[in-house]
Amino acid sequence: MESIEIRKSLKQDTFEGVDFLDLDDLLTDEHKLIRSSIRDFVKKEISPYIEDWAQKAHFPSEIVKKFGDVGAFGPQIPEQYGGGGLDYIAYGLIMQEIERGDSGMRSTASVQGSLVMYPIYKFGSEEQRNKYLPKLASGEMLGCFGLTEPDHGSNPSGMVTNFKDMGDHYLLNGAKMWISNSPEADIAVVWAKNEEGRIHGLIVERGMEGFTTPETHGKWSLRASCTGELVFDNVKVPKENLLPGKSGLGAPLMCLDSARFGIAWGAIGAAMDCYESARKYAAERIQFGKPIAGFQLVQKKLSEMLTEITKAQFLAWKVGKMMNEGKAKTVHISMAKRNNVEMALNIAREARQIHGGMGITGEYPIMRHMMNLESVITYEGTHDIHLLILGQEITGIPAFV
């Protein structure tokens, strides 16, 4: 009886999500429509299967075409190249809804949109845009982004992957590590140094001689996403595959601005899923004769979760508005990525406590989100690297070296 009363008193949300301070007031009808169509897609195509995929460390390659069909690839890329022609808030909402399903699924979509399509759109030639973007948008092609190397993670400027001008082609050598999508990718946007040590982007296609993509096994995190290496052993890359529009480390860092922004929204989705699961469980789980939702310590956890999600939503929304206006700087995005991923990880840990022993099982999404978020807090710039980016902004002194 008491359990039913408590369940009744739990607020019903407008979109089966969390919207305590009516963030919806700041969204357009188009934003809300996009969010609900991706929400429906995730419910139908991801949520029923994700636990099994994650338990088996299986990447569902058929999801690539489905993501293309639903418009999850390159929503912020102009329609003439197959993208959605949408603004950054719409892009963020799409990442949020996918990551409510799973961070690894969001990885697949954000790498494709922000780290493969974005550089080809932003720095590519018109021929490169026309050749690759429509196929990447539709999911006919999957891409990956190679920046990190075995000895150069947080410090990509030290990369040793390099290419030489051989007259009619470039000769590419080196290796990249921890690359999302790599074992399944048709193309890789690879960052490498030329003979003068200047960083450029090159499009490397599967099938080029000397190019291999060994899979990384044994991950406890992002188990439904495939991760691997990119190995280049005297790969002949056609000259027309160099991205001509921008060189230097700034080029990959611009791509990371877009992807990190998507993560700031995506993490909210993972946090919402944990929070919702926790509040439902708390209303139903009876201990000492009453629902655990009636205990002050459980209410403290739920109250703090809701507060932190709400703060994170407004941070993401404001940075999204600045992105739309061309005013967002790397530091703003760093603050949002850093805050929101830590928020989501803390909520996953607290939600795990509320679920008691059940929280460690695949019956609930909590442990999977928690393990996924351990990667999310590390990739696209570690938690501490984002802190140092903010520290540099505040003090004017870079503390990276």
Ligand code: TGC
């Ligand atoms: P720094 O000297 O600060 O900058 C080098 C050059 O780049 C310029 N620049 C930018 N340009 C455009 N947009 C930006 N956002 C830019 N940020 C910097 C800068 O002006 C400079 O230009 P120039 O002309 O003077 O050369 O570079 P630094 O070497 O000191 O490094 C700074 C630091 C540590 C912040 C940077 O290296 C960094 O962010 N490190 C973290 C590495 C990282 O995030 N890696 C991510 C790999 S990709 C990934 O994880 C994908 S996971 C995807 C998934 O599955 O979802």
Ligand code: FAD
């Ligand atoms: P390191 O750089 O060795 O850092 C180790 C520790 O040292 C961290 O705590 C870090 O914060 C700290 N540290 C490093 N430098 C400093 C400093 N100056 N001051 C203080 N502390 C410091 N990369 C890609 O290019 N493409 C991808 O698609 C991609 N996908 C990924 C998917 C997964 C599942 C994972 C785990 C990683 C992926 N990455 C990808 C790589 C990711 O971006 C790197 O792991 C990340 O940038 C950190 O590099 P690292 O692992 O080498 O750690």
